[in-house]
Amino acid sequence: MNNTELKEFLDIKVAQYNTLEFIDSDPVQIPHLFSKKEDIEIAGFLAATIAWGNRKSIINNANKMMGLLEQAPYDFIRNHQDSDLKKLEPFVHRTFNGIDFITFVKALQHIYKNHHGLEAVFNKHAKKSSLQEAIHYFKKAFFEIEHLQRTQKHISDPLKNSAAKRINMYLRWMVRKDKQGVDFGIWKSLSAAQLSCPLDVHSGNVARKLGLLNRKQNDGKALAELDKALRQLDVQDPVKYDFALFGLGVFESF
Template sequence: MNKLELKEFLDEKVIQYNNQDFIDSDPVQIPHLFSQKEDIEIAGFLSATIAWGNRKMIIKNSHQMMDLMGNTPYDFVMSHTDDDLIRLEDFVHRTFNGKDFSGFIKGLQHIYKNHGGLEAVFAKHQEKDSLQKSIHEFKKIFFEIDHLPRTQKHISDPLNNSAAKRINMYLRWMVRQDTKGVDLGIWKTISPALLSCPLDVHSGNVARKLGILTRKQNDGKALNELDLKLRKMDPLDPVKYDFALFGLGVFEGF
């Protein structure tokens, strides 16, 4: 395929997968449960944090997280007691356990009490062509308070050459705005043009087969390479192609 044919092919796949049906099998359904901005962004952040492994298990455990917070995530974050955190102790999703969950609740409270909330932190540190420094700065702020060292591994740092798949996916959910109703687009202070593709094994393998990614590792350098190609195809909404790459990999075995 030449460049035009490739773009047309991927545009068709975006239309095929970027629709309401996608929500039913994706953890993006968790923030869709809520209507208040802070509930949406906290629910999205926590469910994106555990979004690795089996998708059904991710969704099941994300629902459990919401249940443990009484399905009022913002109120729980801001008003929890030590006794409330005790009931999180038995939670586990792969290597993310109850102690990590409690640490994240405290980190989120710190973000909202002292830094104006999640959107404010990410918006403050955005650069003109990327949000990867925003993620780096967010991680520093999130862990300013006392925390277990083990919990830090659950937020990736792109400036350490990580593709930061889960947090880039979260930013897609919060920032990207279209008429299809999958991504929530509730953050208005960050441009969708700055978003990076949530690069994982599926999207990476498809991108390599299509010739838009040459680097073999799914790391920060690969993400930068892929971002540059996708931004040439659509400078205003480059991560819409995540739907095409992910759909081709997961649903079509491309």
């Protein structure tokens, strides 16, 4: 396929998968439980944090997280007492355990009290065509509180050559505004043009088969290569093609 044919093919696949039906099998359904901006962004962040492994397990455990936060994540983050955190201790999703969960709650409280919220932290270091450096500085701010070293592994750092799949997916949810009601677009200070595609085994394999990506590892360098290719297809909304790459990989075994 030439570039025009490839764009036409992928645009059709975006239209096919960027629909409300997509929500039913995706962790993005967790922030869709809420209507308040802060609840949406906190629920989305926590759901994205544990978004690896079996999708059903991710969704079930993210729902457990919301239950433990009393279905009011922002209020819990802002106003919890230390005694409220005890009930979080038994939580576990793969290597993300109760201690990690408690640390994330405290770190989120720190972000809202001392950094003006999640959106403000990312916006502070955003570049015109990339949020990868902003992710690095977000991680630094997030872990300014006392924490175990092991907990840091749950937020990737693009400046250490990570593709940072989960946090790039989260940023897509918060920043990209679509007409179909999947992505929220509630972070108005940032734009879809700054986003990077969540790169995982599925999207990476499809991108290679389509000639969008040559690098074999799914790392930060591969993400930069894929970013460049997708921006040639749509500079204003490059990550809409995440729906196409993911759908082709997961639902069509392309």
